Amino acid sequence: MLDGFTKTRAMNFPRQVLAGHGCISQIGDMCEAFELKGTALIVTGPTTGALAAYQVKDALLQKKYDVQQVEVGVASQQNLVKVEEIAKDVKASFLLGVGGGSKIDLAKLASANLKMPFISVPTSASHDGLASPRASIKDGGNSLSLNASVPLGVIADTALIVKAPYRLLASGCADVISNTTAVLDWELAVRLRTEDFSSSAANLAKYAAESIIENAAGIKPNLEESVWVAIRPIIISGISMAVAGSSRPTSGSEHMFSHLLDKIAPGKALHGEQCGVGSIMMMYLHGGNWQRIRDALQMIGAPTSSKELGVSEEQLIEALVHAHEIRKDRYTVLGDRGLTPDAALRLARITKVV
Ligand SMILES: [Zn+2]
Numbered sequence: 001m002l003d004g005f006t007k008t009r010a011m012n013f014p015r016q017v018l019a020g021h022g023c024i025s026q027i028g029d030m031c032e033a034f035e036l037k038g039t040a041l042i043v044t045g046p047t048t049g050a051l052a053a054y055q056v057k058d059a060l061l062q063k064k065y066d067v068q069q070v071e072v073g074v075a076s077q078q079n080l081v082k083v084e085e086i087a088k089d090v091k092a093s094f095l096l097g098v099g100g101g102s103k104i105d106l107a108k109l110a111s112a113n114l115k116m117p118f119i120s121v122p123t124s125a126s127h128d129g130l131a132s133p134r135a136s137i138k139d140g141g142n143s144l145s146l147n148a149s150v151p152l153g154v155i156a157d158t159a160l161i162v163k164a165p166y167r168l169l170a171s172g173c174a175d176v177i178s179n180t181t182a183v184l185d186w187e188l189a190v191r192l193r194t195e196d197f198s199s200s201a202a203n204l205a206k207y208a209a210e211s212i213i214e215n216a217a218g219i220k221p222n223l224e225e226s227v228w229v230a231i232r233p234i235i236i237s238g239i240s241m242a243v244a245g246s247s248r249p250t251s252g253s254e255h256m257f258s259h260l261l262d263k264i265a266p267g268k269a270l271h272g273e274q275c276g277v278g279s280i281m282m283m284y285l286h287g288g289n290w291q292r293i294r295d296a297l298q299m300i301g302a303p304t305s306s307k308e309l310g311v312s313e314e315q316l317i318e319a320l321v322h323a324h325e326i327r328k329d330r331y332t333v334l335g336d337r338g339l340t341p342d343a344a345l346r347l348a349r350i351t352k353v354v
Contacts, residue, residue: 012150013242014120014131019231021224024055024121024157028063031094034152036117038093039066043083043107046071049099052123052160056098068092075102075109076138083110092116097151100124100168105135108148120151124164125172125227125234127272128208130154132238134247136271143262150242154235158227166221166301167270173219173230174276174302176237177293178254179209181282181333185252188286189331198249204240205249208233213292216299253285253323253332254278260319260326261311269309276302277309280351281320285333290351306354313354320344 015034018026031040040060044053053069060067068090072079083106087095095118097107104120108129111118122130129135135148161169183202190197211233212219219226240249247255258274276297283290294304303309306316324338339347348354 009245011243011245012133013239014151014154017131017154017156017235019154019156019158019235020228021159022157023155024052024160025059027056027096027119027121027155028059028065030119030153030155031060031065032063034117036065036094039068039090040094040096041083041087041090041092042067042069042096042098043103043110044069044071044098045073045100045103048164049103049123052121052157053098056096056121072103072106074138075105075136080106080109080113080137083107084113087114087116094118094152096121098123100164101126101129101136104130105137105148108135108151109137109146111149112147117152118149119153119155121155121157123160124168125156125161125231126168126270127172127175128234128237128250130156130238131235132241132247134241141266143259145247156231156235158224158231161227161231162222162224169219169227169230170300170302171270171272171276172234173212173216173272173300174279174297175250175272176208176212176230176233177296178272178275178279179205179237179240179250180213180288180293181254181279181286182248182250182252184286184288185282185330185332186248188333193331195331198244201240201244201249204236204243208237208240212300213296216296219300221301248330252330253282253334256323256326256330256332256334257281257319260323261309261315264319265311265315268311269303273303273309277304277306277353278323280304281347281353282333284347284351294351305352306348313348316348316354317341317344320348
């Protein structure tokens with residue numbers, strides 16, 4: 001019976017995802033295929049994206065685009081305003097985020113605010129946001145996760161990404177591995193609360209994590225094939241958020257733990273590294289195979305302990321104890337009351353995190 005059915009959901013996806021060796025040279029063709037016209041504004045960094053930005057610019061000039069460039073640092077409110085003002089000044093008609101996560105996030109948010117298409121050209125893959133509709137931005141001391149535009153296209157050139165520090169790729173893999181516990185938290189919330197669930201989104205997120213775990217032995221520094229193996233699950237993880245219409249399939253208790261560490265020990269470890277360690281511990285709380293998560297992270301070379309994260313035992317325990325407070329709307333294995341300090345210490349010891 002269809003009477004009374006009122007559900008609707010929008011899913012926004014990239015129109016084309018191009019991944020592989022040297023594919024950055026195809027950026028001009030991609031822009032033409034999307035029928036983009038006028039002035040392109042490249043959003044990039046002074047160092048990390050410089051070479052890639054040069055290649056993008058060259059390819060676009062060959063296609064007779066008018067190309068402008070803005071160099072920015074971290075994804076802050078101030079830099080976002082800078083990008084938006086320059087986009088207006090140069091009368092940009094589309095944006096290209098060329099660089100690491102912060103440049104992509106700035107382009108993603110500016111694109112949403114200016115209602116302008118953007119193309120994501122990552123030069124590293126430290127988290128699963130390359131193709132997702134979510135972006136993080138620093139506002140004062142806080143890091144906010146906001147809804148932003150899904151890129152119209154993604155160009156992930158493995159030859160470029162392999163040149164970024166390996167730590168970033170390992171962190172991106174750890175972020176995707178952490179989907180295992182995010183999905184378990186989601187399933188738990190569905191059983192305990194009346195929360196919407198999308199099995200297609202959950203399956204995509206799980207598939208992405210499994211494919212990294214299964215291929216963990218082949219993910220190594222200075223090996224372009226590692227980027228090839230890792231980049232597709234990293235992108236698919238982002239797509240699972242687009243299917244769900246939220247970050248639910250990729251962000252549960254392990255992400256709450258990571259957000260707490262961002263507050264307690266800012267700048268010590270990368271987002272994905274923290275989520276990976278969080279996932280080991282949350283998998284134990286779920287009664288699942290936490291050793292498998294730990295083994296995969298170790299094989300990839302991502303941190304599995306507080307020492308490797310560069311945080312003290314006290315900071316780690318504090319993050320565990322307060323993790324449940326971060327998003328009251330997101331029910332997880334931590335429940336409404338979270339862990340007691342004793343239970344947190346026991347958990348961290350059993351899982352060899354401290
Ligand atoms: Zn994440």
